[in-house]
Amino acid sequence: xxxxxxxxxxxxxxxxxxxxxxxxxxxxxxxxxxxxxxxxxxxxxxxxxxxxxxxxxxxxxxxxxxxxxxxxxxxxxxxxxxxxxxxxxxxxxxxxxxxxxxxxxxxxxxxxxxxxxxxxxxxxxxxxxxxxxxxxxxxxxxxxxxxxxxxxxx
Amino acid sequence: xxxxxxxxxxxxxxxxxxxxxxxxxxxxxxxxxxxxxxxxxxxxxxxxxxxxxxxxxxxxxxxxxxxxxxxxxxxxxxxxxxxxxxxxxxxxxxxxxxxxxxxxxxxxxxxxxxxxxxxxxxxxxxxxxxxxxxxxxxxxxxxxxxxxxxxxxxxxxxxxxxxxxxxx
Numbered sequence: 347x348x349x350x351x352x353x354x355x356x357x358x359x360x361x362x363x364x365x366x367x368x369x370x371x372x373x374x375x376x377x378x379x380x381x382x383x384x385x386x387x388x389x390x391x392x393x394x395x396x397x398x399x400x401x402x403x404x405x406x407x408x409x410x411x412x413x414x415x416x417x418x419x420x421x422x423x424x425x426x427x428x429x430x431x432x433x434x435x436x437x438x439x440x441x442x443x444x445x446x447x448x449x450x451x452x453x454x455x456x457x458x459x460x461x462x463x464x465x466x467x468x469x470x471x472x473x474x475x476x477x478x479x480x481x482x483x484x485x486x487x488x489x490x491x492x493x494x495x496x497x498x499x500x
Numbered sequence: 501x502x503x504x505x506x507x508x509x510x511x512x513x514x515x516x517x518x519x520x521x522x523x524x525x526x527x528x529x530x531x532x533x534x535x536x537x538x539x540x541x542x543x544x545x546x547x548x549x550x551x552x553x554x555x556x557x558x559x560x561x562x563x564x565x566x567x568x569x570x571x572x573x574x575x576x577x578x579x580x581x582x583x584x585x586x587x588x589x590x591x592x593x594x595x596x597x598x599x600x601x602x603x604x605x606x607x608x609x610x611x612x613x614x615x616x617x618x619x620x621x622x623x624x625x626x627x628x629x630x631x632x633x634x635x636x637x638x639x640x641x642x643x644x645x646x647x648x649x650x651x652x653x654x655x656x657x658x659x660x661x662x663x664x665x666x667x668x
């Protein structure tokens with residue numbers, strides 16, 4: 347389910363079936379890294395969108411958790427932990443973070459959710475069918491991870 | 501100068517009729533247009549979208565067929581890729597099923613559940629469908645998979661808008 351009024355209404359009516367959240371993590375940088383940051387956003391957006399289509403009925407795709415790259419790491423982490431805490435309160439037990447920001451690899455141990463780090467593939471010069479093929483193959487590899495996590499908890 | 505002089509009265513009545521005629525037409529035209537609008541509107545279910553699937557290549561094993569079309573969401577136009585599961589049934593008739601699970605809308609896959617081969621399987625809540633799209637009782641989905649209307653043109657498969665079907 348996406349973060350739209352219709353989908354959220356479906357969620358509210360079928361809460362017992364939805365136990366997974368996908369939260370994209372975006373770092374916003376200024377200056378030299380700006381373009382890289384934009385490329386990462388495009389990639390992660392397409393990827394999470396496609397992932398949502400595969401698992402519409404069991405997960406909610408949250409609006410991205412966005413932070414300024416230069417911000418204090420402790421603050422970013424504690425903000426995200428607040429999200430985590432409120433999700434668990436809503437009976438959402440599986441949390442997946444999807445990001446291209448490598449800094450999260452060091453913070454992963456402090457998070458309860460599963461971190462999926464993917465290097466951003468620059469999509470700007472590709473045509474649509476190439477994009478779809480790449481995203482499709484990436485998502486296929488992630489599907490297994492999701493179903494595995496769900497199986498573990500049963 | 502012509503011999504027949506136009507009198508002031510005649511000139512005024514000609515111009516007034518002319519201007520009045522334009523004004524009446526200006527008012528009537530939109531009214532007529534609105535009145536016949538439903539007739540002119542294209543049938544929404546009538547759009548068939550080309551796929552890359554050759555009709556001759558379709559076998560009795562369901563294959564994934566992707567097709568792309570433009571969708572307008574408010575003022576934002578985007579390309580949407582839809583998928584269909586296409587195969588020939590026992591009678592040799594083409595069947596194109598929508599992959600959207602009737603439970604909560606996940607994407608179902610063919611033959612991915614090892615315990616139940618030869619079925620469509622939804623990984624979200626383990627919903628299952630027979631090959632013909634009929635939902636299997638005891639699993640979460642409550643309706644059979646939607647069916648795409650299809651057409652054959654120049655050997656390629658064209659798909660329309662998925663329609664829910666009646667309980668078989």
